[in-house]
Amino acid sequence: MKYAYGDLLTDIAKPFIIGIFIAGCITFFFPDDLTRWANDHNFLSMLVMLIAGIPMYVCATSSTPIAAALILKGLNPGAALVFLLAGPATNAATINIVKTVFNTRTLVIYLSMICLCSLAMGFFVDFLYKILDIRASAVVGQSSELFPESIQLIATVILTGLIVFNTISNFRHRTRPAHSH
Numbered sequence: 001m002k003y004a005y006g007d008l009l010t011d012i013a014k015p016f017i018i019g020i021f022i023a024g025c026i027t028f029f030f031p032d033d034l035t036r037w038a039n040d041h042n043f044l045s046m047l048v049m050l051i052a053g054i055p056m057y058v059c060a061t062s063s064t065p066i067a068a069a070l071i072l073k074g075l076n077p078g079a080a081l082v083f084l085l086a087g088p089a090t091n092a093a094t095i096n097i098v099k100t101v102f103n104t105r106t107l108v109i110y111l112s113m114i115c116l117c118s119l120a121m122g123f124f125v126d127f128l129y130k131i132l133d134i135r136a137s138a139v140v141g142q143s144s145e146l147f148p149e150s151i152q153l154i155a156t157v158i159l160t161g162l163i164v165f166n167t168i169s170n171f172r173h174r175t176r177p178a179h180s181h
Contacts, residue, residue, distance in 0.1 A: 010166045012061045017163070019062030023069035030073045045079040046122045050115060053087035060088045077129055077136040078122035085118040 053063075067080040090111065099107045129136060147155075 005162055006166055009162055010170055013163045013167065015059045015062040016065075019065040022062070023065035026066065026069040027072060030069075042076055042078060042123070042126055043119075045076055046082045046119055049075075049079040049083040049122075050086050050118060053083040053085075054090045054111070054115075059091075060084070063087045071136045076126055078124075078126035080136075081125050082118045082122040085121060086114055089114050 063084050067084050070083070071077060071080050095107065095111070098110050128134075
């Protein structure tokens with residue numbers, strides 16, 4: 001329990017909050033029809049998300065709400081998946097380690113395979129949505145209808161409280177002077 005609601009929650013709190021903030025900005029500021037062109041230009045939308053995801057380090061925790069917000073605004077699910085796959089796998093630290101430990105050739109192969117596999121999976125997801133006749137923007141966010149709004153609000157308050165409590169506890173622990181015996 002201490003690990004799940006303490007250490008783990010503390011580790012994911014910052015990227016989670018950043019992801020929620022970016023998703024909120026996308027939801028609020030992006031016009032509803034901004035990404036509708038993605039339905040007519042699947043490959044182009046996937047390339048845009050690949051280009052956006054590779055240099056921008058986003059961990060899986062923060063990229064998920066961002067992808068959901070983009071889907072709500074009309075982005076095709078395949079392009080969102082490309083972002084979800086390419087972003088977390090291509091952070092600067094990983095790229096540097098691959099290049100240092102192996103070599104530039106290996107890095108090029110690594111990045112190429114991430115790009116190819118992400119695009120292939122993106123096309124596959126769009127294909128599934130098309131043959132199953134599912135509209136992604138209609139499906140995203142429907143899980144919230146499973147729980148009454150009061151339960152959602154209580155869960156939000158508890159999660160926020162735990163994040164604030166853990167942040168304050170960790171701050172106090174780090175700033176506390178070491179006592180000598």
